[in-house]
Amino acid sequence: MSQVQKGMLAPVTALGGASLRLVSEMGAMFLFFMDSFRLMFSSFGQIPKTVRQIFFIGVKSISVIALIGLFTGMVIGLQTYYALSKFGSEGFLGAAVALSLVRELAPVLTAFMVTGRAGSSMTAEIGVMRITEQVDALEIMDINPMSYLVSPKLAACLISFPVLTTLFDLIGMAGGYLTGVSLMGGNAGAYLYRIDSSLDWEDVSGGYIKSLVFAVIVCTVCCYQGYFTHLREDKGPEGVSQATTTAVVMSCVLILVADYVLTSILY
Amino acid sequence: MDSKSRYDIRLEDLTVGYGEKAVVSDVNVTLPGGRITVILGGSGSGKSTLLKHILRLHRPIAGRVTIGGHDIFNLSRKALRCLKQRLGLLFQDGALLGSLTLFDNIALPLREHTRLKEKAIAEIVRAKAGLVGLADFLGYFPNQLSGGMRKRAGLARAMVMDPEILFCDEPTSGLDPVNSAALDDLLLELKRRFDMTLVVVSHDLASMRRIADHVVVLGQGRVIFDGGLAELEATTDPYLRRFLERRAEESVGEMLTLPKLDPKVMKIDCSKYLGDGGR
Structure with a gap:
């Protein structure tokens, strides 16, 4: 092949190489998830570790989720009230706030916030353990690092995400009430009635399914990036910071991609 | 043999x-x-x-x-x-788990691989820590110890399973x-x-x-x-x-x-x- 042909094919070669790497990494992450999921049920000893992780991932995220939920609900309440009032349909405010929160915003924004707060620290924690030989120490002590480090985090994410999403839903609806009813003077009875009448079980269960899928994505991506920090070119502290950045960006992108796919399937 | x-x-x-x-x-x-x-x-x-x-x-x-x-x-x-x-391994820098106290680090293999009660584990941990002169530091986290102490703690952990x-x-x-x-x-x-x-x-x-x-x-x-x-x-x-x-x-x-x-x-x-x- 001549140099000119090689030059012309270079972008295609690069794209092909990148695609293969992406597919390969996704496959490795899937196997990583399967292994950590299997080890979740390996022994009763996982329970105290999982409880500690629920405290870190779930309980410590409550305040930030409550704050974000409140302001998100308030903004939706305000914006939707303005839009609906143009058509004289303020009475549908409760339905609009509830549906947008339960179906879409609560699972997605909760996942984003937990990625930023807990996901990044999961990557950094495991990454630092990797570069300081703590993961090797676990292996030498015949303690499976996946079982000790990753599985309790996965279990904690699977428990915490739906609970935090529910909290986001409730506080968001209260936020919508504050602006749409208390501030703008909408009808309180109509707001609550429309929430009750418009929400179906499919909406709620769809939100929960999304939150569980996001839990798997966030935990798998963040733990995977930390766990394999030592395979990066830079194996030191810079490698940990790069792994953390990659974990957060990749989690956010995958959350949005999965959100689109799930929305297409579920509703 | x-x-x-x-x-x-x-x-x-x-x-x-x-x-x-x-x-x-x-x-x-x-x-x-x-x-x-x-x-x-x-x-x-x-x-x-x-x-x-x-x-x-x-x-x-x-x-x-x-x-x-x-x-x-x-x-x-x-x-x-x-x-x-x-097998036991003493790592160059001890490789103690940063989130655990010295006691928990040394006790970790015993908790994972034995059916010993906490009281028996505590006795073994104190004895092994005493061997390396760290019996008074069991409540400390690794980042509160000097490099030499971390190394000795790593040795205590490596020896804990005999x-x-x-x-x-x-x-x-x-x-x-x-x-x-x-x-x-x-x-x-x-x-x-x-x-x-x-x-x-x-x-x-x-x-x-x-x-x-x-x-x-x-x-x-x-x-x-x-x-x-x-x-x-x-x-x-x-x-x-x-x-x-x-x-x-x-x-x-x-x-x-x-x-x-x-x-x-x-x-x-x-x-x-x-x-x-x-x-």
Whole structure:
């Protein structure tokens, strides 16, 4: 092949190489998830570790989720009230706030916030353990690092995400009430009635399914990036910071991609 | 097979490294059971890399490692678990888990692999911590301890399951002479009392002379000596003599003849503030 042909094919070669790497990494992450999921049920000893992780991932995220939920609900309440009032349909405010929160915003924004707060620290924690030989120490002590480090985090994410999403839903609806009813003077009875009448079980269960899928994505991506920090070119502290950045960006992108796919399937 | 040769560690045609890049090649040595073998070599000679391969943390590029006749890369899962529970490793920096206290770090293998009650675990942990002089620091986290204390804590953790083979990666580096000597004494005592097999990676000549029964020296990417301490001391090999006598290469002296840095190139003229003493 001549140099000119090689030059012309270079972008295609690069794209092909990148695609293969992406597919390969996704496959490795899937196997990583399967292994950590299997080890979740390996022994009763996982329970105290999982409880500690629920405290870190779930309980410590409550305040930030409550704050974000409140302001998100308030903004939706305000914006939707303005839009609906143009058509004289303020009475549908409760339905609009509830549906947008339960179906879409609560699972997605909760996942984003937990990625930023807990996901990044999961990557950094495991990454630092990797570069300081703590993961090797676990292996030498015949303690499976996946079982000790990753599985309790996965279990904690699977428990915490739906609970935090529910909290986001409730506080968001209260936020919508504050602006749409208390501030703008909408009808309180109509707001609550429309929430009750418009929400179906499919909406709620769809939100929960999304939150569980996001839990798997966030935990798998963040733990995977930390766990394999030592395979990066830079194996030191810079490698940990790069792994953390990659974990957060990749989690956010995958959350949005999965959100689109799930929305297409579920509703 | 007597109790000592049960834990002979044989490295056969072993080539270790990272990826395809070999760090140490064609290693054919036996680390005898019930003895202290010191693996000696300069910085970057591949001592720690070899140790990690002996411990199955990495796969070798070629060759095999057997412990007591068992190829460690061809063991069943249960046999491997049994073997691992008989091994202990002291890492260079201790490798204590940062999120656990010293007590929990030392207790971790007992909690994971035994059915002991907390009271019995606490007794063992206090005894092992006492052996390395850390009984009063059990409530501390690793980042509250000095480097030497972390190393001693790592040794306590490595010993907590009463291993039959103990590997130590540079156990005396970063320790003061008194603590180094105490650690050497502890290793000798472990061998004497428990018939333990010890493999110590080090470049501390004083420590090597105190504890070694058998020495393996690495250099230039291969094994350059394998034998007893007396045989090593009597060697006429120029590289080994320079190493044993701590003689630097001549080229280092030549580097010191380079001219000193000209004060004019400094961004701050320190002589203004410190007089001539500031250059």
